[in-house]
Amino acid sequence: MTKTVTLSIDAMGGDSAPDMVVEGMALALKEIPDIRFLLFGQTEKLIPLLEKNPKVADACELRHADDVVSNDEKPGIALRSGRQSSMRLAINAVGSGEADGVVSAGNTGALMAMAKFVLKTLPGIDRPAIASLLPTMRGECVMLDMGANIQCDAENLVQFAVMGEVFARHVLHIPKPSIGILNVGTEVLKGNDSVKQAAAILSQTHLPIDFYGFVEGDAIGQGTVDVIVTDGFTGNVALKTVEGTAKLFAGALRQELVSSIFGRIGA
């Protein structure tokens, strides 16, 4: 038996907020019926939405927040002036222990800055990272960092590896996840100093982890490892490259299907 999870939600974050946020809560409820929400945002906008979604309303405690962090606000400014924002109050609820986690589709930089300031990082972890699940031929892998840390040293990469390993065990339910560091080749001598040193640390460690070694970009689609570790610059470019390639493929496929249909009509 697992205990009921309470999530703190920033209702105002994201391009289609708050409508999309409430829709997302409804989807989450279908998958995890006993989940509970603390919903932070402008009550005048949220009350009509909750009236239309009685199941969400039942699972949710609404708390008013006047301010909204906009998408183009600099993280430092948001941290100083956004103390009454829905994002900040949602994060505070995790800090006070009222919620087990926080969800926001808003300004990523502001979210990282506020979360680091309010919640700190765990002992031994210097910087938070953004993790993303990616589809592979074998299922899914988790990749981090996806853009929170543009420049990373070996220590950062090692810490991302540890966080990714824990994520894969607890969220993906993989008993002993394999970990790879993204590089330009699989040989130990390849790459920049950060990846070489990080690989040396992860290879020599007595931690009970399954370190695979270096992987190349095609490991993302192939599912060579369960956890892919990289700096935020490379990770962000790789993630958006996957998106772009997928769209290119989908577009080409659609065109093929249309020509094939017209071809059949012609015939």
Next chain:
Amino acid sequence: MTKTVTLSIDAMGGDSAPDMVVEGMALALKEIPDIRFLLFGQTEKLIPLLEKNPKVADACELRHADDVVSNDEKPGIALRSGRQSSMRLAINAVGSGEADGVVSAGNTGALMAMAKFVLKTLPGIDRPAIASLLPTMRGECVMLDMGANIQCDAENLVQFAVMGEVFARHVLHIPKPSIGILNVGTEVLKGNDSVKQAAAILSQTHLPIDFYGFVEGDAIGQGTVDVIVTDGFTGNVALKTVEGTAKLFAGALRQELVSSIFGRIGA
């Protein structure tokens, strides 16, 4: 009227050499009938292949080279000990003016090192770069560097931009190619120091170039710009990520088609 181009060919480079190399020459002859080759490699292996490909034999001057640079040879070793290799002799032919360009499918690191040593770089260009053509929704784009330079400063990136621009004009026949620098966002404040400084230089320059600004990873598939500039680490990861995603898609599509065929048979 264009003058006849003579290409110097390393017959022994690549996993399926020399058979695949001679096949490639046959394909090139179909597209450019008046092309000429200087073919460097082990004559005892090449003579039987040329006998089977009389068109290639007619277009080609065969020159014996005893040595072969292996795929796992370190660039520095290949440079010192590979003076009689097919790769080195093929490069030398460009240096002496006998050939207009050199083609090798062999050890990339050795090829870069030898080419830089024998041919030098053009004035104002510090390092050679590897360029690759990538499919986009609008056609093709050229991206560089793909892995020759793992760490790059702003000057390197600016030089890659200049080389990419010239390549796109002369090889892709784009009159005024647009140039983008790969980054984690399109805003001027995003990214590491190298990309920010390179963008500042390319924006302020009086060079007659069309500098678009920063592009993200999805610009590769979308064809947002004609030339994508990046460091060799990010470029290599992005290239292999495209390959991996394409394979993932092709695999999923094949599976869908198979199920759909079995579905129809079942029906």
